[in-house]
Amino acid sequence: MLTAAVVLTATAVLAGCASGTTEAPPEASAAPGTVRTADPAPSGTLAPVGRTPQGTLLVADFGGDTVTFVDPGKDGSGRGGGPIASVEVGTAPYGLVVGEDGRAWVATAEGVAVVDTRQRTRLALIPYETETGPVTTGEYRGGGMGIALAPDGRHVYVGVNVPGGNGTVEVIDTATREVTGVAPVGRRPFDVDVSPDGREVYATNHDSFDVTAVDADTLRTRRMEVAPYGTEGGLGSWLKPHYAVVRPQDGTLLLPFEGERLAVLDPRSGKVTIERMTADTHQHGAALAPDGTLLVVGTGPIGSADEGPSLTVRAPDGEERIVPLEGPHEDVAVSADGRTAYVTGGFTRDGYWNGITVVDLDNLDKLEDLDNPNNKKNKPIRLSAGNRPLGIAIL
Numbered sequence: 001m002l003t004a005a006v007v008l009t010a011t012a013v014l015a016g017c018a019s020g021t022t023e024a025p026p027e028a029s030a031a032p033g034t035v036r037t038a039d040p041a042p043s044g045t046l047a048p049v050g051r052t053p054q055g056t057l058l059v060a061d062f063g064g065d066t067v068t069f070v071d072p073g074k075d076g077s078g079r080g081g082g083p084i085a086s087v088e089v090g091t092a093p094y095g096l097v098v099g100e101d102g103r104a105w106v107a108t109a110e111g112v113a114v115v116d117t118r119q120r121t122r123l124a125l126i127p128y129e130t131e132t133g134p135v136t137t138g139e140y141r142g143g144g145m146g147i148a149l150a151p152d153g154r155h156v157y158v159g160v161n162v163p164g165g166n167g168t169v170e171v172i173d174t175a176t177r178e179v180t181g182v183a184p185v186g187r188r189p190f191d192v193d194v195s196p197d198g199r200e201v202y203a204t205n206h207d208s209f210d211v212t213a214v215d216a217d218t219l220r221t222r223r224m225e226v227a228p229y230g231t232e233g234g235l236g237s238w239l240k241p242h243y244a245v246v247r248p249q250d251g252t253l254l255l256p257f258e259g260e261r262l263a264v265l266d267p268r269s270g271k272v273t274i275e276r277m278t279a280d281t282h283q284h285g286a287a288l289a290p291d292g293t294l295l296v297v298g299t300g301p302i303g304s305a306d307e308g309p310s311l312t313v314r315a316p317d318g319e320e321r322i323v324p325l326e327g328p329h330e331d332v333a334v335s336a337d338g339r340t341a342y343v344t345g346g347f348t349r350d351g352y353w354n355g356i357t358v359v360d361l362d363n364l365d366k367l368e369d370l371d372n373p374n375n376k377k378n379k380p381i382r383l384s385a386g387n388r389p390l391g392i393a394i395l
Helices: 361-367 373-378
Strands: 035-037 057-061 066-071 082-088 096-098 103-107 112-116 121-126 143-149 155-161 168-173 178-184 189-194 200-205 210-215 221-225 253-257 261-265 272-276 282-288 294-300 310-314 320-324 332-334 340-344 355-360 381-384 389-394
Touching (some): 057 103, 082 121, 096 143, 103 155, 103 389, 155 189, 168 189, 178 210, 253 282, 253 294, 282 332, 282 340, 320 361, 332 389, 340 389, 355 361, 355 389
Parallel strands (some): 143 189
Antiparallel strands (some): 035 082, 057 389, 066 082, 096 103, 103 112, 112 121, 210 221, 253 261, 332 340, 340 355
16 A cells, blocks of 8 residues: 555555455463564574564464564565564454554454554554444454555545445544544455555455545545456455555555456545456555565466466566465565565465465575476565464565
8 A cells, every 4th residue: 555655664454355254363462562472483583572674574364363473585576484472462454554663553352452563563553433343353343444544644545444444544644643534435444455545445345346535634435346356246256455555656546356357546546457467366565665566466266267376576577476386375565676575375265374475586596487397486475474464564
């Protein structure tokens, strides 16, 4: 998602599309705010509490109630990396975003947690104004989903899911840590983004085939339908919007669908144009590299003719490279230098795994040929990381 240049961000939203699932509640855990050092410590990790290194990965543990700090390894390559510590934040954390002040804002089922990433401790848990019902876990749980930070860092915007109904975007003042406004949006706001000038907030609403634009000053809203396959199937359809990124140079929203179509939404006119994609797989998380390269996570097939999990690397001119992934993944973040992508394995349906795949974007030729039995040494590195990690940020 897009924030100011000085702000490091990540988004995550629920995966899953067609049918609900119910998960067992997370295991009993320590008191909120507790730091739990990962055991065993990964080789090469030199990160005592209170000294989180720049470049550390932060993931939202949707299968637990924590965020986990992960050493990305030597030069960010994944080599020798692994979990450093976990911090209790609240039930089923989901999306997260990090500001230049080192505070992370984490959307959980019961409120937005504020985490000091330098000291690795929870500072607050801000309850929602929206009534979301009992606090639960699982793919269709109520509470926070997508989350974004304003370019000036003064407000956080969180999409709140209301099971069985339309959701909201809640506005949080980052200085007072209070909810200052609520705007109605569509059903299941998977992702939240902010315009480059900070004047509008965009909620990508999975179950209503639309994006809601929210005026950041007045909280007035307008609906823009984004349904390149139509809306047939309603709540049972797989062909819905999931995640978006905002292109800085023109403010358009890019929404990938099924590794086949990229919906380009002009929020000024509401017009949607379609560009071709090539991965032919169900797609979720998305991110933009500094040079404008679009990264899109393919979670795997939803039909017999679909391809497996992958990471699409789409250049600004539309040329695509497809990197196969081992098993479903959910969201992606890219390093500040644009050379490395980190893809979370905490898919919300069956097939998830507790880790991160590290993709070397400088060596895509080697990674594209992974089906070749002589190329196994070039497989992406996989890091252990938390409990069903969904959202990811780079500190």
